[in-house]
Amino acid sequence: MLSRSLILIVSMQLLFSISFGQDKFRDSMLAVIAVQKEDTNKVNLLNKLAYETRQQDPSSIDYAKQALVLAKKLNYTIGQAQSLKNIGLFYIIKGEYVPAQEYCEKALAEFTKANDLVGESNILNNLGSIQFNMSNYSKAMEYYMKSYEVAQLAKDTFRIATVLNNIGIIYLDKPSTRNLAIDYINQALEMGKKINDRGNMGLSYMNLGDVYFAMGNDSAAFYNYIKATEVFHPKDEMFGYILNSIGNLYLKNNQGDLALKYYEEALKKSEELGIKIYMAQSALSLAEYYINHNDPNKAKQYFENALVYAMEMKAGAELKRVYGGLSRIYAGRGDFAKAYDFNNRALHLTDSLSKFDADSLRLQYSVGLKEKEIELLTKDKDLQELEIKRQKIAKNALMAGLVMVFVIIFILYRDYRNKIRINKILDKQKEEIEGLLLNILPAEVAHELQRDGAATPKYFEHAAVLFTDFKSFTKMADVLSPQELVAELNECFMAFDDIIEKYSLEKIKTIGDSYMCAGGIPTPDPDATMNMIKASFDIIEYLKHWNKKRIEKGMTPWELRIGIHVGPLVAGVVGKKKYAYDIWGSTVNIASRMESAGEPGQVNISASVYELIKHRYDCIYRGKISAKNIGEIDMYFVNQEPANEAKIA
Structure with a gap:
């Protein structure tokens, strides 16, 4: 299952800076804004206030909306773009992805109008994160690749590192692409170190932990999760996810008490900040912990909590786990009607992974090559044995040797004919496969698929x-x-x-x-x-x-x-x-x-x-x-x- 560790990579800097004196900061900013003239500086101050208070102050969206009204009045394009971005960011943090998508698309239009490449790349990345959190991985990859292209044009190292992290974590899903995921995330980590960006560094460590966990390398996973806790502040919204991941490691290694402790702390941290995706994941971890420790009542309670969060966000992967868990609980109680209903819901939930899955095609091709190699090696071995026998017979008698020569010639001829027949069959099958591909795909795409194994x-x-x-x-x-x-x-x-x-x-x-x-x-x-x-x-x-x-x-x-x-x-x-x-x-x-x-x-x-x-x-x-x-x-x-x-x- 794909990690959620990149869902909040959405701002001009990573959602990392936590302000301890936030109330004091807000009050001082409001005092300055109150005496500020109705100009672009006031728009910028309102946007700064909205951004800095986005995590804990529900009024942050009101500041952004005030900035938007004034920016429109002044025809201040960049101000409008920043205001729309902050409103979208508010909804992302709350896990309300439908309005988040709407405001981010409006912000993208304004950044594009202003020819602001950095802002454009930022919003494209945010849109990719929204789609990722909604389990629409194909669309997420489309946004990330576009963000990467624009960031390169803008020569924005921070944004390039952010998108590399995001692309890398999408590749975590398939075992065949996990080495590729490590490569992308390590590139992001090096860029983060180069510009001393602790946000991208922490995210990279966290994502590497996810990849190594998926690969079964628990020691490497634990090392990277601990590095992430050292980089992130304990009040950062990512912290709940890291604690939950460490809990998973302890559970995997049969250390249930430690796993439970980390799961409960992860849920508490996520609830404090109102990060619904991590609340859903932590609740799911606790539910699955209790179902495995024969406490179905507590498990049901946490599954139902996770269901509320997942339904609000339309998070497909989490919903699938919730439905599967509730199905098992009701089946254990003998309520097979409800068990069947939840199992049916789980079966109908499917991931929308934006990249093309060519693993089976590559495997079939590789197996075909190996089979041909084995066939040729077997035939060579048979010929060698026949040659040894022929030499022995030739030593005993010339006549017997001549007879054996004719036998060998006959066998070689038969093998030759068989090989021609097999090659014709293989060529015909290849033509049929190519014809089938050309019927369902454009010729250029079909040829790329055959050549590279992916399009x-x-x-x-x-x-x-x-x-x-x-x-x-x-x-x-x-x-x-x-x-x-x-x-x-x-x-x-x-x-x-x-x-x-x-x-x-x-x-x-x-x-x-x-x-x-x-x-x-x-x-x-x-x-x-x-x-x-x-x-x-x-x-x-x-x-x-x-x-x-x-x-x-x-x-x-x-x-x-x-x-x-x-x-x-x-x-x-x-x-x-x-x-x-x-x-x-x-x-x-x-x-x-x-x-x-x-x-x-x-x-x-x-x-x-x-x-x-x-x-x-x-x-x-x-x-x-x-x-x-x-x-x-x-x-x-x-x-x-x-x-x-x-x-x-």
Whole structure:
């Protein structure tokens, strides 16, 4: 199970500095702010107060909101960004990740507007930490990699060290990548030492402890946990996690009394600071301790406490442990209905790990190579034994030797034929595997997967996304049998496949009656948007002919909406058991909104698409649509006939 040791790496400096005279500091700051003019200095002072009191003062969010109101009034972009970041930080500390995500995204927009690379990297890292705490590891890795790129551009050593720590701890999950995790975390530790940043140093020691614990190296784990306690202050929010981890080490080594002591202290520390993720983990440790020491009543109490914290944070990994524990308790009591219910909930909780799992493919490939090596060694050994026998027979009699030569030649020939036959079978299987990969993945991605054993997610600055959807599909589905429905959908989607292949577009997936494709990935293509418009009209034309045949048979025609948007997105391979090439980003969401706001038989496009095609196609403006976190977006219908070239100015 992945560690939670990096969830609070979210600020311009690590959440490490603990102010002992916080009340005195707050009062003195409020006194200064009270006489300060309504200017940018007052915004900065309010933001400083919000940040420094974020851990223990519930009013810290009020200070940040006051700063935000004044910054907007002054049109002070950096002040707005810092205020939004502090509000998001407040919610992260409280474990309320939905509002935290919302405010961090707003802060990112303001930092980007101000061209503040350090702030941008900071917020991208915060967003990654939010996704990590919600067990959405794939999305977390996407944010961390982007934060790392921006930090390098800004030459921000602190931020680079922070993100290296975060990336390293994600790699802890898989045994095959734990050495990689150690490498990333050690890089972060060295950077922390270089700039004397005790926050990153302490976090690195703590993360190394987690990795070594997972690898079974208890002495190395204990050493690093103790180093972390030496670096962190006892009132730091990470301290509860470290105490819980040390408790796990003692429990593993059959020192239950010490384990219980550390678990109780970890819960107490976490409750003092209100860090819900660590409260959930400590409560889970205590619950599992008591269930293993035959005290199901206490175990149930702690499981229920952990459930409250985990539900508030939507923490998937912790919820899975809670459900599993409660299932065992109710089963022990003979209440099999509740036991079944909680077991069912546990089974349906799955981790969303943002990186591609290629372990089984590498293993199969390695085993295949070993089998070939063994086969060749076995054949060589047989040939050597035959050669020795032939020499012995040749010494006894020339005739017998000649006979043996012919026997050997025959055996060699038979082995040779067998080898040719086996190689043909292997070549055929290889072609089938390659063909299967090419059917489910783009050629470039499939080749990278075969070559490297993994496919790296990529960021595309400019890509086009198309969605289609059949109007009133649910009503049509009600009057058709399942077999008829699937057969007709399949006929349409196969035709769509041929059309997008014709225009060098990439099919992404189908969801029910929706069809999704993209252009400009995995290889950038400047003609992708224009090709997508052409493909859209081919799809509409195909459906006209298809519906004409349906009407002649007295059947209801199918009406199709099409929506297109262009912009940046991330594309890559996801999945743990079944590979899938997918795309993410606001561009995908806006394309979906274009489709849902469209009309049957029309191609509905966003303003960004319109700017790219207006010189080639006549378009009809049809108003605006609101998109979350984006604002209002202009929409256009595209006329099927291209605009007259004489109209180009």
